[in-house]
Amino acid sequence: MMKALIPALRGWGVAGSDIHHESFGPQTSAPSPMPAAPGPALAIGFRWSGRTLDWLAQDTNLLDFAERHLIAVDAGCRSGGCGTCETRLISGRVVYATKPDHDIAPGFCLLCVGTPATNLELDA
Secondary structure: OHHHHHHHHHHOOOOHHHOOOOOOOOOOOOOOOOOOOOOOOEEEEEOOOOEEEEEOOOOOOHHHHHHHOOOOOOOEHHHOEOOOOEEEEEEOOEEEOOOOOOOOOOOEEEOOOEEEOOOEEEOO
């Protein structure tokens, strides 16, 4: 329900800052930042896998993007392990629709709620 409700609220013009939710597991996880409007593709490099892929804003966050492309990343986010998807950001800038609850270490990003603002290289 939450996966459908959050985007619907945004589609009806409700500001992201006015939408509040809490997730307790994979069945209740709500999507994170709303995908950006289609524009030029951003290059997302995964250093460990040796792959660079185009971000076309089809995914709601970098974790979904990585998983869709079969990039192995640590993530317990959907089962209450907040911060387990924290990944070293080698280059680029990640943005968050709302400030994450987890304190992100300098030079790292949270894949489960982050979207790329620029081309990225991730230590994944």
